């Protein structure tokens with residue numbers, strides 16, 4: 001099943017950059033596209049998609065076609081550019097685990113600005129509902145000072 005993210009998230013033309021691939025997965029090919037997109041933004045001197053901030057949304061869905069490839073480990077390993085023995089960590093049959101894992105792998109990329117927002121969603125094709133698996137947050141905590149501010153804020157509340 002193909003799911004159109006513009007339809008699911010109500011994205012209007014020009015509001016977002018949408019990169020689609022099988023499974024909605026973070027692959028070397030996807031990362032290359034992200035990198036090219038960043039370069040386009042540098043050359044154009046504007047954030048791709050417009051606006052003042054950038055929010056990466058990893059969106060996958062239930063009953064995705066990629067689950068039908070579970071019996072083709074060689075094909076999947078090539079897609080992800082990993083060894084077949086590492087496929088289990090890609091959770092191709094579990095979209096919630098896959099989204100969480102893909103968000104984590106994006107957070108580990110130093111080239112992505114830490115202040116960008118990232119979130120992970122799963123669209124349930126049976127119910128039409130979007131589940132927030134990873135709530136929106138900065139890709140990386142910006143500084144230790146900010147952490148301390150948050151801690152003291154929490155202690156004041158308590």
Ligand SMILES: [Zn+2]
Pocket residue numbers: 001002003022023024061063064065066
């Ligand atoms: Zn799909």
